[in-house]
Amino acid sequence: MATKFCRVDKAPEELRKDELVVSLPDFKDEIIKARRSRGQQKILTVNYLRGIFTEIAASFDPTFNPYLDINLTKYKGLPAADEDEAAAKIMDIVTEVKPDLIEKAIAKQVAARATRVKLIYFVAPDFNHTGVFTQHGIDSIKPAEINKFLGVKKTQKDVPKE
Numbered sequence: 001m002a003t004k005f006c007r008v009d010k011a012p013e014e015l016r017k018d019e020l021v022v023s024l025p026d027f028k029d030e031i032i033k034a035r036r037s038r039g040q041q042k043i044l045t046v047n048y049l050r051g052i053f054t055e056i057a058a059s060f061d062p063t064f065n066p067y068l069d070i071n072l073t074k075y076k077g078l079p080a081a082d083e084d085e086a087a088a089k090i091m092d093i094v095t096e097v098k099p100d101l102i103e104k105a106i107a108k109q110v111a112a113r114a115t116r117v118k119l120i121y122f123v124a125p126d127f128n129h130t131g132v133f134t135q136h137g138i139d140s141i142k143p144a145e146i147n148k149f150l151g152v153k154k155t156q157k158d159v160p161k162e
Contacts, residue, residue: 003113004141004149005120005133012121016150020113023123025105026087027094030055044078044089052090060104070097106132119150 011021034051053066066072075093080086094101106122106129113120120138122130130140141149 003117003120003138005122005130005138006141006143006146007122007124007127007130008143009123009125011123016152018116018118018150019121020117020119021121021123022106022109024129025091025102027052027056027090027105028083028087030059031083031086031090042079042081044075044080044086046072046076049075049093052086056090056094056101060101060108061098064098064101103129103132107135110136110138119146 005022011023012019015021031052033055034048037045037047037051039045039048049072050066053064053070053072057064057066070093075089078089080089110120110132119141120133122133124130133140147153
């Protein structure tokens with residue numbers, strides 16, 4: 001049986017053994033790795049941004065050069081008190097400057113899935129970045145068709161509440 005994906009707003013609370021959740025990247029792992037270049041201030045400095053984008057490039061796109069491909073001085077001084085705020089700012093920068101990094105991060109999650117995975121829940125606010133699934137030969141499925149696709153009979157908890 002071929003793998004399919006379903007775009008959802010929220011990941012299911014419980015997953016079956018043949019299901020996987022893929023979400024938009026937040027780049028928090030890369031931000032944590034670049035923590036050494038953060039400094040004492042609660043703002044994004046050029047060195048901190050360069051450290052973050054170097055880690056992102058190493059993880060997802062070795063051809064991306066944060067020294068040449070992005071003008072980080074435009075973003076210095078943005079407030080970021082913690083990793084969560086920094087992640088939101090980095091996501092905005094990536095969306096503006098290099099949106100294909102998001103798709104490469106999703107593609108890495110999809111490619112690393114176990115072979116037994118039949119259904120991937122893609123947690124995203126819209127259908128942007130779903131081309132990655134098509135590139136991997138994964139078709140879309142509607143939420144109402146999930147139980148039928150997996151061969152699961154409806155239980156009381158599967159029935160949506162009105």
